[in-house]
Amino acid sequence: MVRLLKISREELRDTLGSKMKEGYSYLTYITAVDYVDHVQVLYFIEDLENSNSETIAVDLPADDLNIHSVIGLFHAADWYERELSEMFGINIYGRDCERLLLREWDGKVAPLRKSFVWNTNYETDANGDKN
Amino acid sequence: METKINIGPVHPATHGVLRLVVTLDGDTIKRVEPYIGYLHRGVEKLVETRMFMQSPSYMEKLDYVAPMSYDELYVSTIEAAMGIEVKERAKYLRMILLELQRIASHLLWLATTANDVGQWFTIYMWAFADRDRVLKLLEEATGARMFYVNMRLGGLNRDVPEQFGENAIKLMEYLDKRLPDYESFLEGNPVFLERMRGVGILKKSDAVKYGATGPVLRGSGIDYDARSNHSYYLYKELNFYASFETKGDCLARYKVRIKEIKTSINLVMSAVNKMPKGDALGMPIKLINPEPKNKEVLVRRELPRGESLMYLVADKQRPYRLGIRSPTFVNLSLTQHLPIGARIADLFPILASLDPVMGDSDR
Known part of the structure; x- marks a missing residue:
């Protein structure tokens, strides 16, 4: 089992800031899991010298997917946050994000949400028509 | 006067389908804007629609230069969720195969990097020929030259043939003698040194700040490798x-990767010598219990391109969510910072030194 440190979104930056002071200065990964009624955003941080790692989890209600950026603390969060907003439709505020990173051609859907169903029975052509 | 130039998406000197829009002042780089996502296949979503052991072949295609590393990482993640122990002989064999894969991947990197900095024929031919020797050994062990799908829960799909250990030692001894040729050819070459030394400097503090990983992180003086740290x-x-x-x-x-090839050679030799006899076969797919023991697991591995981790939330029979941390993705984000202030000609050695594989980055 993964030990998750569950906090609220208001505590996020303070917690990450204090963890940083404890030596967790390396951000390994940011991802999210869609549990339908809420989306859990996960921050994996690492103390490189002592090989300690910590996973911080923030639950966001499905109807209020807003979270502050952590780019001010961890610059490595830049692309992860952009990926998160494209794949899960999470609004990350407090940062500039000029364009889509992975899905430049289509920003309309959030493919890693459970509401987006991977339908293998049809393919869409270049015009978006179902075949 | 500022000029904007477009590099890629399919330029032979870029590795995979990557587009860079570079803003220049004269020939000094002012800004680099990387465009990725051309190889985005939605693998993380795709695995949610497949049963656990239907996905290893998708995983291999993430990093097509070192496919076995992702295969092993994914299968280890499922093993952690199922609570399955790996057999002792299989542990040794997996290590041997993964280190062989690392050597093959670093040799391909060496070939393409030498190409990027103007050392076209000699090193390219040498490295590709030696990589092929490694791939042949992998073929002998797994039955396939590139996409192996050789991992099964608790072990391997097939044990290695009897003469494998002997052949592996022979090849490692050959590579051990061969490597000084590469070093003396490249490090005695003023053109190679001029194009690599002092170019694309990543400070120790910046390596941590930008989240660099693998040989890029270690090249900046940080002694961190998932193989030793975790x-x-x-x-x-x-x-x-x-x-x-x-x-x-x-x-x-470059030096970190050369050292890593040497380390891998030693690891393969000592693992072959210490490998116990016995059974290394994994569980037949039909016998897998569909109910996972652990709902959430996190597994880390040091791939040739850096540390990757998989975060799995397991459902019955299939992943509910699989998050994949790609080492190329983070290293590639450095292209926004590393080349600033460098000359345009230095962009290619800098890009090559990050060893990007776009399938891995885009997932």
């Missing part, structure tokens, strides 16, 4: 130590 299999028993360099330039990253 020891798995028998790396501790075989006295594995991470290789690192302090200067943080392209040459340092």
Whole structure:
């Protein structure tokens, strides 16, 4: 089992800031899991010298997917946050994000949400028509 | 006057389908804007629609230069969720195969990097020929030359043939003698040194700040390798130590990879010598219990391109969510910072020293 440190979104930056002071200065990964009624955003941080790692989890209600950026603390969060907003439709505020990173051609859907169903029975052509 | 030039998406000197829009002042780089996502296939979503052991072949296609590393990482993640122990002989064999894969991947990197900095024929031919010897050995062990799908829960799909150990030792002895040729050819070459030394310097603090990983992180003086820091299999028993360099330039990253090839050669030799006899076969797919023991698991591995981790939330029979941390994705984000202030000609050694594989980055 993964030990998750569950906090609220208001505590996020303070917690990450204090963890940083404890030596967790390396951000390994940011991802999210869609549990339908809420989306859990996960921050994996690492103390490189002592090989300690910590996973911080923030639950966001499905109807209020807003979270502050952590780019001010961890610059490595830049692309992860952009990926998160494209794949899960999470609004990350407090940062500039000029364009889509992975899905430049289509920003309309959030493919890693459970509401987006991977339908293998049809393919869409270049015009978006179902075949 | 500022000029904007477009590099890619399919330029032979870029690795995979990557587009860079570079803003220049004269020939000095002012801004680099990387465009990725051309190889985005939605693998993380796709695995949610497949049963656990239907996905290893998708995983292999993430990093097509070192496919076995992702295969092993994914299968280890499922093993952690199912609570399955890996057989002792299989642990040794997995280590041997993964280190062989690392050698093959670093040799391909060496070939393409030498190409990027103007050392076209000799090193390219040498490295590709030697990589092919490694791939042949992998073919002997797994039955396939590139996409192996050889991992099964608790072990391997097939055990290696009887003469494999002997052939592996022979090849490692050959590579051990061969490597000094590469070093003397490249490090005695003023053109290679001029193009790599002092180019694309990544300071230690910046490497941590930007989240660099693998040889890029270690090239900046950070002694961090998942194989030693989060020891798995028998790396501790075989006295594995991470290789690192302090200067943080392209040459340092080259040296780290050369050292890693040497370390992998030693690891393969000692693992072959210590490998116990017995059964290494994994569980037949039909016998897998669909109910996972652990709902959430996190597994880390040091791939040739850097540390990757998989975060799995397991459902019955299939992943509910699989998050994949790609080492290329983070290293590639450095293209926004590393080349600033460098000359346009230095962009290619800098890009090459990050060793990007776009399938891995885009997922």
